[in-house]
Amino acid sequence: MTKPDNAEQDRWSNWSGRQTASPRHILQPSTEAEMVAAVDRARAEGLPLRAVGATHSHSRVAATDGVVVETDSWQGLIDADPDGQTARLRAGTRVFQAGPLLFDHGLSVHNQGDIDKQSLGGAIGTGTHGTGPGNQNFSAVVEGLTLVLATGEVVRCSTDERPELFQVARHSLGGVGLVTEVELGVRDAYKLHETQWFEHPDDVFGRIAELVAATRHFEFFWQPDRDSCVCKSLAETDAEPDDLPDRKFERIGWSHDVISSVRDNLHTEMEYSVPAEVGPECFFEIRAMIQSDFPDLLWPIEYRTLASDDVWISTANGRETVTISAHEDVTLDDRPLFEACEAIFKRYEGRPHWGKVHYRTARELAALHADYQRWWDVRDAYDPDGVFLTSDLAALQPG
Ligand SMILES: Cc1cc2nc3c(=O)[nH]c(=O)nc-3n(C[C@H](O)[C@H](O)[C@H](O)COP(=O)(O)OP(=O)(O)OC[C@H]3O[C@@H](n4cnc5c(N)ncnc54)[C@H](O)[C@@H]3O)c2cc1C
Structure with a gap:
């Protein structure tokens, strides 16, 4: 290991500080052999193991009092194949590092989220996504993975090789192995023309289908205090920055x-995915509830679109999706707002983001995801002794 591990209990917290834990060991492996040793140690000591990337999950998906494996010493591009449009990267590589590394080969990831701080292992772990009706989440664009299983064995999986393990590992919640390498589907590097503007929600939704279809990425943040949407569109372009007439709201x-x-202001967040066709109605219900019950809310509601996929526990599995997120300052009690939002999301068959706050039970999650039981059956088969089963994950296990 590169740094001494914490033989005494140490404090761990996520990015916002809202989620904490007291892991027995915090390890920083920098070789595959050290990754295997970390898993062997957790198994030998009977402690649950969690890999962590940037700790940017708002939920307790990365938390454990057992063994934390930080992946920041395990980063970088392994190889890129511009003809095959794939690239292999170490799982600890952050999204902001992957961009320039791929660009050196004329390549780019298909899409990314609001921030680029996540590790690839973490982005895949929770199905991190951006916006755009043609853009899938990170889990859906993974083509292959290498991981250390609970036994310490290092295996590869893909749609052709151990396909059921692949279905679990490409959206794993950290629960089936320690991912070492990620093979991503990528595309040729591309430029985007960003435009931002303010618009009233009634006007945005008067032409929402047109706005969503007009560019590769459209989203907005509704600001409750002004009842106004900060809209952002990103259109693919071959133009140059100098071609822009207005450099204040465009680039x-x-x-x-x-x-x-x-996004440096510390906050907590709830996000739900709803079927795309009910996105507008769901947003207006959330807006009305906030205007009536939370008139002083300062944090915005974000509205995005997401393409359907076939990843077992993805929030976009089998349906074109709209995602709606509520935020709250990390120093405030988020529960009243989030419970009120969740009550609405439930009426729209909403599926909670795995890396954000929700209060759903295992039984409810099983009803929302057709392959939920299957995901657990495969997970349990690969990890019968629960090396990757933290108490927070175990709480989501169907009865
Ligand atoms: C400011 C902010 C903005 C955000 N924006 C977006 C957004 O635009 N879109 C979106 O969808 N989400 C967004 N999120 C949520 C975030 O993208 C996810 O929670 C993501 O999982 C965080 O990545 P991470 O590297 O911090 O992972 P962590 O939080 O450290 O871990 C997440 C999960 O992945 C697992 N994991 C990590 N590495 C490995 C590995 N090597 N092997 C096995 N399992 C692993 C962990 O065990 C855990 O279960 C945002 C969060 C914040 C705080």
């Missing part, structure tokens, strides 16, 4: 420089 750049924003 042109390579996708990895343009898609993500900086």
Whole structure:
């Protein structure tokens, strides 16, 4: 290991500080052999293991009092294949590092989220997504994975090789192995033209289908205090930055420089995925509830679109999706707002984001995801002794 591990209990917290734990050991492996040793140690000591990337999950998906394996010492591009449109990267590589590494080979990830701080292992672990009706989440664009199983064995999986393990590992919640390598489907590098503007929600929804269809990525943040939407569209372009007449609300750049924003204000977040066709109605119900019950809310509601996929526990499995997120300052009690939002999301068959706050039970999650039981059966078969089964994950296990 590169740094001494914490033989005494140490404090762990996620990015916002809202989720904490007291792991027995915090390890920082920098070789595959050290990754295997970390799993062997957890198994030998009977402690649950969690890999962590950027700790940007708002839920307890990365938390454990057992063994934390930090992946920041395990980063970088392994190889890129521009003809095959794939690239292999170490799982600890952050999204902001992957951009330039791929760009050196004329490549880019298909899409990314609001921020680019996540590790690839973490982004895959929770189905991290961006916006755009043609853009799938990170889990759906994975083509293969290498991981250390609970036995310490290092295996590869893909749609052709151990396909059931692949279905679990490409959206694993950290629960089936320690992912070492991620083979991503990628595309040729591309430029985007970003435009931002303010618009009233009634006007946005008067032409929402047109706005969503007009560019590769459209989203907005509704600001409750002004009842106004900060709209953002990103259109693929071959133009140059100098071609822009208005540089205040527009910019042109390579996708990895343009898609993500900086979000330094610590907050917590709930996000639900609803069927795309009911997205507008769901948003208006959330808006009305906030205007009536939370008139002082300062944090925005985000509205995005997401393409359907076939990943077993993805929130976009089998349906074109709209995602709606509520935020709250991390120093405030988020529960009243999030419970009120969740009550609405439930009426729209909403599926909670796995890396964000929700209060759903195992039984409810099983009803929302057709392959939920299957995901657990395969997970349990590969890890019968629960090396990757933290108490928080076990709480989601169907009865
Ligand atoms: C400011 C902010 C903005 C965000 N924006 C978005 C957004 O736009 N879209 C979106 O969908 N989400 C968003 N999120 C949520 C975030 O993308 C996810 O929670 C993501 O999982 C965080 O990545 P991470 O590297 O921090 O993972 P962590 O939180 O460290 O871990 C997440 C899960 O992945 C597992 N994991 C990590 N590495 C490995 C590995 N090597 N092997 C096996 N399992 C592993 C962990 O065990 C855990 O279960 C945002 C969060 C924040 C705080």
